[in-house]
Amino acid sequence: MNTPLIIDGKAVAAAVLEECRVEAAALTEKGITPGLAVVVVGDDPASKVYVGSKARTCADLGFHSVKIELPTETTQEELLEVVRKLNADPAVHGILVQSPPPKHINEEEIIRAIDPRKDVDGFHPENVAKLALEDPTGFVPCTPAGCMKLLEVSGIDTNGAEAVVIGRSMIVGKPMALLLVSKNSNATVTIAHSRSKDLPGICRRADILIAAVGRPDMVKADWVKPGAVVIDVGINRVEDSSKKSGYRLTGDVAYDEVAPKCAAITPVPGGVGPMTIAMLMKNTLQAARQISNSKL
Amino acid sequence: MNTPLIIDGKAVAAAVLEECRVEAAALTEKGITPGLAVVVVGDDPASKVYVGSKARTCADLGFHSVKIELPTETTQEELLEVVRKLNADPAVHGILVQSPPPKHINEEEIIRAIDPRKDVDGFHPENVAKLALEDPTGFVPCTPAGCMKLLEVSGIDTNGAEAVVIGRSMIVGKPMALLLVSKNSNATVTIAHSRSKDLPGICRRADILIAAVGRPDMVKADWVKPGAVVIDVGINRVEDSSKKSGYRLTGDVAYDEVAPKCAAITPVPGGVGPMTIAMLMKNTLQAARQISNSKL
Numbered sequence: 155m156n157t158p159l160i161i162d163g164k165a166v167a168a169a170v171l172e173e174c175r176v177e178a179a180a181l182t183e184k185g186i187t188p189g190l191a192v193v194v195v196g197d198d199p200a201s202k203v204y205v206g207s208k209a210r211t212c213a214d215l216g217f218h219s220v221k222i223e224l225p226t227e228t229t230q231e232e233l234l235e236v237v238r239k240l241n242a243d244p245a246v247h248g249i250l251v252q253s254p255p256p257k258h259i260n261e262e263e264i265i266r267a268i269d270p271r272k273d274v275d276g277f278h279p280e281n282v283a284k285l286a287l288e289d290p291t292g293f294v295p296c297t298p299a300g301c302m303k304l305l306e307v308s309g310i311d312t313n314g315a316e317a318v319v320i321g322r323s324m325i326v327g328k329p330m331a332l333l334l335v336s337k338n339s340n341a342t343v344t345i346a347h348s349r350s351k352d353l354p355g356i357c358r359r360a361d362i363l364i365a366a367v368g369r370p371d372m373v374k375a376d377w378v379k380p381g382a383v384v385i386d387v388g389i390n391r392v393e394d395s396s397k398k399s400g401y402r403l404t405g406d407v408a409y410d411e412v413a414p415k416c417a418a419i420t421p422v423p424g425g426v427g428p429m430t431i432a433m434l435m436k437n438t439l440q441a442a443r444q445i446s447n448s449k450l
Numbered sequence: 451m452n453t454p455l456i457i458d459g460k461a462v463a464a465a466v467l468e469e470c471r472v473e474a475a476a477l478t479e480k481g482i483t484p485g486l487a488v489v490v491v492g493d494d495p496a497s498k499v500y501v502g503s504k505a506r507t508c509a510d511l512g513f514h515s516v517k518i519e520l521p522t523e524t525t526q527e528e529l530l531e532v533v534r535k536l537n538a539d540p541a542v543h544g545i546l547v548q549s550p551p552p553k554h555i556n557e558e559e560i561i562r563a564i565d566p567r568k569d570v571d572g573f574h575p576e577n578v579a580k581l582a583l584e585d586p587t588g589f590v591p592c593t594p595a596g597c598m599k600l601l602e603v604s605g606i607d608t609n610g611a612e613a614v615v616i617g618r619s620m621i622v623g624k625p626m627a628l629l630l631v632s633k634n635s636n637a638t639v640t641i642a643h644s645r646s647k648d649l650p651g652i653c654r655r656a657d658i659l660i661a662a663v664g665r666p667d668m669v670k671a672d673w674v675k676p677g678a679v680v681i682d683v684g685i686n687r688v689e690d691s692s693k694k695s696g697y698r699l700t701g702d703v704a705y706d707e708v709a710p711k712c713a714a715i716t717p718v719p720g721g722v723g724p725m726t727i728a729m730l731m732k733n734t735l736q737a738a739r740q741i742s743n744s745k746l
Contacts, residue, residue, distance in 0.1 A: 282582050283575030286624055314647040322631055328582055331627075335618055335641045342646040345631045350638040351610040 159418035161308050161385075163300075167428035170303065174435045175215045181442055182216060188442035189218035189245045190274065190434075193236060194252040195259060196226040201252045208250070211431055217438065218245055226256050233259060234267050241269040247445055248274035248438035271445055274437035277324070285329055288336050291444060293437045298330040300429025301364060301385050302339070308418055310383050316359050317341040320373075320406070321366035326387055330364055353377070365406035375411040384412060384419040387426050455714035457604050457681075459596075463724035466599065470731045471511045477738055478512060484738035485514035485541045486570065486730075489532060490548040491555060492522040497548045504546070507727055513734065514541055522552050529555060530563050537565040543741055544570035544734035567741055570733035573620070581625055584632050587740060589733050594626040596725025597660060597681050598635070604714055606679050612655050613637040616669075616702070617662035622683055626660055649673070661702035671707040680708060680715040683722050 178188050190212050194205045205221060212219035220243075222236060233251070240249045249272045251264050265273070270280035276293035284292025294302075305312060317334045321327035322345055334341040346356045348367070357363055357377040365373050366387035378384060388406030405422030413419050420426055474484050486508050490501045501517060508515035516539075518532060529547070536545045545568045547560050561569070566576035572589035580588025590598075601608060613630045617623035618641055630637040642652045644663070653659055653673040661669050662683035674680060684702030701718030709715050716722055 279579030279583065280575060283578040286578050286582060287575065287620060314645050316647075316652075324583060328628070328631075331641070332624070335624075335643070340643075340645040342640065342642050342652060344638065344640040345627070346638050347631070347636075349610050349636040351612075356612075356638060 156414065156417075158413050158416040159308060160413070161304050161418055161420045161425060163304060163420055163425040163428045166304055166307050167300075167432040169307075170429070170432040170436060171211070171215060174432070174439055177439050178216045181439070181446075184446075186442055186446045187216070187218045187245070188247055188438050189220065189243075190248040190250070190438045191220035191222065191240045191243070191246045192250050192252060193222045193224065193233070193240075195224045195228050195233060196256045198254070201254075205252050208431060208434065211435060215435060217435070220246060228256075228259075230258070230260055230263070233264060237264060237267045241267075241272065246272065247442040248272055248434075250275050250434070271448075272441055274434060274441055276329070276437070282324070282329075285332050288338070293440065294333065294433075295325060295329045296430045296433040296437065297326050297366075297387060297426065298333055299433040299436075300426055301330060301387065302333050303429060303433065304385060304420060304426065305362070305383070308383075310362065310418065312339040312341040312362065315341045315361040316344070317362040317364065318344045318346055318357055318360035319364045319366065320346050320353070320357065321364075321368075321387070322347045323366070326366040330366065334362075334364075367406050369406055370404045371406070371408040373407040373412060375408065375415055378412050378415050380415050381417045382415070384416050385426060386420050386422050389422060389427055452710065452713075454709050454712040455604060456709070457600050457714055457716045457721060459600060459716055459721040459724045462600060462603050463596075463728040465603075466725070466728040466732060467507070467511060470728070470735055473735050474512045477735070477742075480742075482738055482742045483512070483514045483541070484543055484734050485516065485539075486544040486546070486734045487516035487518065487536045487539070487542045488546050488548060489518045489520065489529070489536075491520045491524050491529060492552045494550070497550075501548050504727060504730065507731060511731060513731070516542060524552075524555075526554070526556055526559070529560060533560060533563045537563075537568065542568065543738040544568055544730075546571050546730070567744075568737055570730060570737055572625070572733070578620070578625075581628050584634070589736065590629065590729075591621060591625045592726045592729040592733065593622050593662075593683060593722065594629055595729040595733075596722055597626060597683065598629050599725060599729065600681060600716060600722065601658065601679070604679075606658065606714065608635045608637040608658065611637045611657040612640070613658040613660065614640045614642055614653055614656035615660045615662065616642050616649070616653065617660075617664075617683075618643045619662070622662040626662065630658075630660075663702050665702055666700045667702070667704040669703040669708060671704065671711055674708050674711050676711050677713045678711070680712050681722060682716050682718050685718060685723055 209221045270278040276295040281292040331343045331345045335343040354377045362383045364385045370390040386405035386407040391401045394402040505517045566574040572591040577588040627639045631639040650673040658679045660681045666686040682701035682703040687697045690698040
């Protein structure tokens with residue numbers, strides 16, 4: 155048994171946000187107030203919470219913030235028109251349409267309609283390509299960017315390390331793998347997924363294990379090599395009658411049994427979660443800088 | 451010792467090209483002759499050979515073929531103008547600028563200038579993103595597409611298999627990894643590279659090993675698990691005084707010692723090499739089909 159480093163995502167996120175505050179003030183002094191527009195369609199309560207917290211963070215950091223709440227029955231064309239107006243709005247540097255939209259909305263078309271220079275979520279094909287091409291002017295999706303930041307500030311050397319990413323989504327798994335294998339990071343990267351054979355055996359090879367599948371407590375102690383670094387991207391709600399809310403949050407990693415084997419691990423909540431919004435603010439600053447520079 | 455399946459890339463390429471011939475004839479009957487334009491700048495002898503062979507293959511299959519040879523001193527702007535004219539030419543469905551161009555040319559800008567609907571090399575960011583997003587309307591780079599075709603026709607099941615790709619270039623390594631991990635293929639994929647620790651050990655895990663590094667005979671027998679499938683993307687010239695040319699071609703895999711351990715292996719030459727041009731023709735047909743459909 156050893157005592158693992160518990161990577162404090164809340165503290166790292168707070169530090170990133172402090173940096174953002176300073177940078178925002180400096181930009182504002184030059185006449186550029188970084189601006190983020192968040193669009194939410196429909197009444198999904200979780201979406202409303204996310205959007206509210208993004209707007210509050212903007213206000214707190216001195217960003218210009220636009221929150222657009224649209225009714226569920228908003229049409230594709232109406233939503234496209236909102237995006238086009240935000241593309242043209244010089245006070246807005248970042249645009250985010252909260253996912254998931256109602257089912258009648260073609261989300262891919264909406265993402266493509268966002269000006270890639272304002273696509274702070276990093277989901278536009280232009281930014282997907284820039285990530286693969288290792289072009290730093292692109293926007294990296296916030297969650298994998300947050301994971302990289304946690305590794306970096308925790309002093310974890312990725313060079314030549316064996317990293318295993320469980321999950322192959324375009325939101326986390328694939329961008330995470332591309333970041334880890336890039337020349338900035340130089341990890342040997344394995345992408346595993348639901349169809350992988352012997353997932354426990356594959357995970358046991360990892361010096362750095364990233365779990366991004368959305369299955370509560372899937373990664374058990376015997377999936378983890380002693381001394382590994384474990385980054386848990388999962389945020390799952392499981393029923394818990396002892397809680398007032400009736401549920402508790404848990405990650406993809408069976409934390410209590412895995413933590414004692416690790417060199418370092420992120421808890422849930424308080425690990426990767428808080429990083430996502432911090433990296434969104436960082437991306438918005440990057441957008442404000444890049445857009446204002448391109449106008450000089 | 452066993453007798454491995456020697457994957458006959460020449461025969462597979464010939465079959466793909468026969469398919470292309472039939473499809474080209476059918477399209478031509480409908481008034482659409484698939485057209486490929488190949489641009490080469492400068493006097494690199496290898497480039498001239500490649501470009502000549504692409505033009506001959508086009509002629510042989512009944513494609514419309516445009517070969518543009520430009521002097522070394524061609525400027526960036528002149529080359530961009532050539533690309534723009536080809537973008538606008540309705541008889542041209544595929545455009546390829548032979549790599550590498552002379553050093554004063556910004557190749558990335560040239561690639562971005564190609565209409566992504568005509569980017570049959572699959573290097574335009576739009577197509578890089580479509581590959582990551584698993585959008586079949588994109589163009590897959592020819593060499594990794596050829597490797598996938600070889601696996602397919604050889605009846606090799608990629609589902610849940612452990613694949614290891616050595617090399618992380620945007621021409622082969624990364625697209626290969628994205629293809630293997632996609633929902634069409636479902637392999638567990640490891641991307642290894644020059645900075646990986648214990649490369650032999652990593653390679654020994656592979657059910658399917660793809661070598662794309664450009665180092666002659668690097669992969670030795672003890673790097674390969676008995677019964678593995680080995681795809682050798684390397685085409686290296688090594689000095690050989692016994693040859694009239696003074697050199698012979700060899701892959702990244704030490705074929706003579708590795709082959710007896712394999713279930714299947716591609717030789718060099720005659721393995722992956724011939725597939726590249728065949729997939730280029732296939733991509734050109736896809737472009738002709740897609741462009742003509744979008745005009746209906």
